[in-house]
Amino acid sequence: MAPKRIRSIKFELLSPREIRKMSVAKIITPDTYDDDGYPIDMGLMDQRLGVIDPGLRCKTCGGKIGECPGHFGHVELVAPVIHVGYAKLIGKLLNATCRNCGRILLPDKKRDEIVEEIERRRETGGDIEDLVKEVFAISSKTKECPHCGEQRVDIKFEKPTFYYENEHRLTPIDIRERLEKIPDEDLKAFGMDPASARPEWMVLTVLPVPPVNTRPSITLESGQRSEDDLTHKLVDIIRINQRFQENKEAGAPQLIIEDLWELLQYHVTTYLDNEVSGVPPARHRSGRPLKTLSQRLKGKEGRFRGSLSGKRVNFSARTVISPDPNLSIGEVGVPKAIAEELTVPMYVSRYNLEEARKFILRTEHPKANYVIRPDGRRVKVTENNAEEVTEKLEPGWVVERQLMDGDVVLFNRQPSLHRMSIMAHEVRVLPYKTFRLNPAVCPPYNADFDGDEMNLHVPQSLEAQAEAKILMSVQEHILSPRFGGPIIGGIHDHISGLYLLTKGDNRFTKEEVMEIIKPLDVKKLPKPAYEIDGVKYWTGKQIFSLILPEGLNMTFKAEICRNCDVCKETECDIDAYVVIKNGVLEHGTVDEKAIGAFKGLVIDQIVRQYGTAAAKEFLDNTTRLAIRAIMHMGFSFGIDDEDIPPEAVRQIDEVMEEAKNEVANLVMAFKKGELDPLPGRTIEETLELRIMQSLGRARDRAGKIAGNYLGLNNSAVIMAISGARGSMLNLTQMAGCVGQQSVRGERIKRGYSGRSLTHFKRGELGAEARGFVRSSYKKGLNPLEFFFHAVGGREGLVDTAVRTSQSGYLQRRLINALQDLKIEYDGTVRDTKGAVVQFRYGDDGVDPSKSYRGKAIDVKRIVEEVLSGG
Amino acid sequence: MKIKLQEHILVPKHEILSKEEAEKVLTVLNIKKHQLPKIRKEDPIAKEIGAKVGDVIKITRNSLTAKEAVVYRVVVE
Numbered sequence: 001m002a003p004k005r006i007r008s009i010k011f012e013l014l015s016p017r018e019i020r021k022m023s024v025a026k027i028i029t030p031d032t033y034d035d036d037g038y039p040i041d042m043g044l045m046d047q048r049l050g051v052i053d054p055g056l057r058c059k060t061c062g063g064k065i066g067e068c069p070g071h072f073g074h075v076e077l078v079a080p081v082i083h084v085g086y087a088k089l090i091g092k093l094l095n096a097t098c099r100n101c102g103r104i105l106l107p108d109k110k111r112d113e114i115v116e117e118i119e120r121r122r123e124t125g126g127d128i129e130d131l132v133k134e135v136f137a138i139s140s141k142t143k144e145c146p147h148c149g150e151q152r153v154d155i156k157f158e159k160p161t162f163y164y165e166n167e168h169r170l171t172p173i174d175i176r177e178r179l180e181k182i183p184d185e186d187l188k189a190f191g192m193d194p195a196s197a198r199p200e201w202m203v204l205t206v207l208p209v210p211p212v213n214t215r216p217s218i219t220l221e222s223g224q225r226s227e228d229d230l231t232h233k234l235v236d237i238i239r240i241n242q243r244f245q246e247n248k249e250a251g252a253p254q255l256i257i258e259d260l261w262e263l264l265q266y267h268v269t270t271y272l273d274n275e276v277s278g279v280p281p282a283r284h285r286s287g288r289p290l291k292t293l294s295q296r297l298k299g300k301e302g303r304f305r306g307s308l309s310g311k312r313v314n315f316s317a318r319t320v321i322s323p324d325p326n327l328s329i330g331e332v333g334v335p336k337a338i339a340e341e342l343t344v345p346m347y348v349s350r351y352n353l354e355e356a357r358k359f360i361l362r363t364e365h366p367k368a369n370y371v372i373r374p375d376g377r378r379v380k381v382t383e384n385n386a387e388e389v390t391e392k393l394e395p396g397w398v399v400e401r402q403l404m405d406g407d408v409v410l411f412n413r414q415p416s417l418h419r420m421s422i423m424a425h426e427v428r429v430l431p432y433k434t435f436r437l438n439p440a441v442c443p444p445y446n447a448d449f450d451g452d453e454m455n456l457h458v459p460q461s462l463e464a465q466a467e468a469k470i471l472m473s474v475q476e477h478i479l480s481p482r483f484g485g486p487i488i489g490g491i492h493d494h495i496s497g498l499y500l501l502t503k504g505d506n507r508f509t510k511e512e513v514m515e516i517i518k519p520l521d522v523k524k525l526p527k528p529a530y531e532i533d534g535v536k537y538w539t540g541k542q543i544f545s546l547i548l549p550e551g552l553n554m555t556f557k558a559e560i561c562r563n564c565d566v567c568k569e570t571e572c573d574i575d576a577y578v579v580i581k582n583g584v585l586e587h588g589t590v591d592e593k594a595i596g597a598f599k600g601l602v603i604d605q606i607v608r609q610y611g612t613a614a615a616k617e618f619l620d621n622t623t624r625l626a627i628r629a630i631m632h633m634g635f636s637f638g639i640d641d642e643d644i645p646p647e648a649v650r651q652i653d654e655v656m657e658e659a660k661n662e663v664a665n666l667v668m669a670f671k672k673g674e675l676d677p678l679p680g681r682t683i684e685e686t687l688e689l690r691i692m693q694s695l696g697r698a699r700d701r702a703g704k705i706a707g708n709y710l711g712l713n714n715s716a717v718i719m720a721i722s723g724a725r726g727s728m729l730n731l732t733q734m735a736g737c738v739g740q741q742s743v744r745g746e747r748i749k750r751g752y753s754g755r756s757l758t759h760f761k762r763g764e765l766g767a768e769a770r771g772f773v774r775s776s777y778k779k780g781l782n783p784l785e786f787f788f789h790a791v792g793g794r795e796g797l798v799d800t801a802v803r804t805s806q807s808g809y810l811q812r813r814l815i816n817a818l819q820d821l822k823i824e825y826d827g828t829v830r831d832t833k834g835a836v837v838q839f840r841y842g843d844d845g846v847d848p849s850k851s852y853r854g855k856a857i858d859v860k861r862i863v864e865e866v867l868s869g870g
Numbered sequence: 871m872k873i874k875l876q877e878h879i880l881v882p883k884h885e886i887l888s889k890e891e892a893e894k895v896l897t898v899l900n901i902k903k904h905q906l907p908k909i910r911k912e913d914p915i916a917k918e919i920g921a922k923v924g925d926v927i928k929i930t931r932n933s934l935t936a937k938e939a940v941v942y943r944v945v946v947e
């Protein structure tokens with residue numbers, strides 16, 4: 001069945017006549033209940049307005065709670081008041097029409113032309129907004145009424161609901177009279193439909209009272225009734241209305257009448273919208289602003305975004321996450337306390353009747369929490385009624401059993417920016433209070449363990465469980481549709497661990513091998529690579545090969561490769577040329593390029609060649625092996641790992657001295673006017689550029705020196721070059737020199753006039769004066785350097801804050817625009833109307849998650865396969 | 871001076887399909903004319919090639935992913 005389409009939606013104003021017609025009760029007293037707690041007739045809780053108490057019936061329709069839709073009542077206002085929502089439009093209408101005859105301030109001919117144009121545009125589905133705006137603009141500029149000759153007087157609208165004509169305040173009665181005079185034909189020129197929206201209806205003379213089920217009262221534990229905010233506000237309105245009436249009848253002085261009128265206006269305004277600028281919000285006794293009509297609809301928590309586009313759900317849990325490399329990537333560790341609360345429905349049939357009974361009779365963890373009888377009644381299972389329930393249990397009942405190992409659940413981390421933000425995991429019930437996950441699945445969720453929380457949802461039908469398992473399992477998302485490579489893979493210690501294990505020619509005795517591979521399911525060891533004095537030794541490469549699938553053939557350059565001019569391939573000095581033959585790592589080092597998330601070529605190849613299940617197993621083994629290896633070999637980092645010898649310090653000092661002189665020379669040349677400008681640059685720009693260049697070069701040289709003296713066995717260096725964590729730049733800044741701080745890509749020049757700080761001369765251009773930090777983090781920054789560092793650092797913080805809010809909004813708009821598009825079986829992309837958006841998805845019809853890093857075919861790989869006889 | 875849009879390197883090739891060709895495109899895609907993307911008859915390129923309302927235009931453009939991509943548009947008011 002084709003979905004039904006909404007062709008258009010029309011909004012109309014309620015006329016006083018309609019309000020009275022739909023009303024079932026005239027409300028006159030502000031009281032709600034009498035002393036016996038009985039709703040007062042013609043009060044705000046009048047029983048004709050509907051029911052909220054279970055057991056009672058509606059006095060209007062006779063329906064019970066849930067059957068009665070609720071019915072409107074009404075309040076007759078003693079004097080008219082402006083509806084805030086239309087205050088601005090009223091102002092515009094008053095200015096565009098004659099104060100005497102009420103006609104639009106345009107000649108009839110012009111008006112007819114406009115009405116015709118508006119009707120034409122409406123038929124073709126065009127936009128009339130700009131035209132209407134124009135009509136208001138022209139008619140508000142007319143000096144004299146073309147119909148009766150009256151001079152136009154400008155009416156000043158003052159927020160929220162005041163109108164002045166020559167300093168004279170217009171009352172809502174005046175305004176209503178003027179609006180009444182505007183003829184129907186003229187209204188059409190303002191884009192209004194007189195049948196559904198007469199302007200005088202924007203000035204309220206009668207107020208609808210919403211049914212009680214829109215503003216239900218709650219009974220507190222003390223037995224006291226607590227009324228809804230809307231009811232409170234309506235009480236205010238009716239109370240003032242009543243006082244107004246009494247004063248008017250008693251012939252009170254004009255001043256008092258005006259005050260009461262204004263008060264009535266205030267209450268009606270805040271009833272409609274309690275966040276109008278210029279109006280103090282109405283507050284609860286506790287000081288909390290009241291949530292009135294507009295607040296119910298507006299914003300993220302409002303009716304549209306909060307209750308209709310998205311809502312709260314059952315069968316879900318949320319807690320802090322923490323890592324557990326011993327779990328499979330497809331599992332999630334669920335705290336026992338949560339597993340005891342969440343349930344999975346078992347639809348009882350004659351096949352699972354006995355199993356269901358066992359759950360009901362159990363007294364601890366995987367037990368039944370509730371049973372649902374065929375009539376829909378829910379019965380809580382307790383120790384007392386378990387026996388009884390078991391006996392009554394028969395096919396057709398549903399048993400809600402606690403979550404247990406192997407159940408399929410959806411696991412999610414916000415912000416859910418891509419489809420891998422919600423994946424299906426298998427439950428493992430564990431002690432303690434956090435959700436546990438394998439750190440290899442952190443990249444798709446973009447999670448870390450500094451306090452992140454995640455949500456978990458339990459699918460409630462077999463269809464949903466099957467669908468989740470087949471389409472949403474973690475293993476089905478190893479390859480990302482974003483770039484056609486793995487998004488799940490080794491991080492941090494996984495990479496360091498395998499780097500340490502496989503680099504060069506590490507040898508391990510049988511005991512050591514056993515210790516490292518303990519968590520793996522290995523049946524047989526290969527032949528030892530070495531046997532010296534009767535002791536057998538296995539290499540790290542042999543150990544890693546144990547988890548590679550048989551028949552895997554690959555050749556690639558590792559992350560640590562230095563891109564030598566002539567690659568020595570298998571003879572590489574730093575063991576960066578990886579060769580895997582028939583599932584055996586023959587040469588090279590395993591690092592980020594092999595098993596890392598985003599880059600891992602081995603993962604990529606295993607998914608394509610052996611499928612997702614094999615890849616999952618490989619990743620599970622990888623994480624276990626890597627953690628064992630890094631623990632066996634030992635890996636740590638401390639502050640003294642940033643120490644460099646005095647010789648290095650001397651060399652860095654030299655480099656810095658040189659750079660300082662260079663900058664001084666540049667500044668001198670600039671001042672003498674001897675600096676040659678670079679093409680397309682001013683001399684000032686040229687100077688800045690050259691200074692940045694030479695200081696940048698100096699920092700790089702300092703970094704090189706530091707890096708060389710730290711050596712390849714330094715933990716930070718290992719992490720940087722293997723791609724586990726950090727970069728050589730981080731190291732440079734720790735051990736060498738922090739370098740130039742910048743704001744908007746320029747050296748820091750803001751602050752005081754002509755100088756960044758008062759410690760410098762005006763116009764000083766040297767390195768220190770413009771934010772060059774010569775110290776390293778290890779050595780420590782001097783106060784001036786520290787200040788510049790904070791200046792540069794703040795830009796980064798502001799940037800991220802601004803970017804996240806902007807990209808969040810962009811994402812929302814994109815998703816709203818694209819959510820209903822679908823790739824059909826013929827390869828076209830279509831919307832729900834079946835209209836074609838793309839004739840072939842992405843022009844080439846390639847599924848990016850099945851592509852080879854974005855390319856449809858990987859020619860190099862195919863050639864390799866053919867040559868190796870694959 | 872009037873320039874010819876079609877001669878500009880950034881303007882992809884536009885051609886009007888014959889009745890039979892247009893019919894074939896619609897049959898292959900199993901759609902009605904109104905489900906095609908649209909182009910206004912006042913569009914400069916539509917005017918240049920003399921397209922009338924109801925005509926189906928074949929546009930052949932360069933594509934980063936597929937080298938060459940063909941799309942169709944129906945001319946509307």
Ligand SMILES: [Mg+2]
Pocket residue numbers: 447448449450451452
């Ligand atoms: Mg975090």
Ligand SMILES: [Zn+2]
Pocket residue numbers: 049050051058059060061062063068069070071
């Ligand atoms: Zn009712």
Ligand SMILES: [Zn+2]
Pocket residue numbers: 098099100101102103145146147148149150
């Ligand atoms: Zn007039």
Ligand SMILES: [Zn+2]
Pocket residue numbers: 561562563564567568569572573574576577
């Ligand atoms: Zn090499």
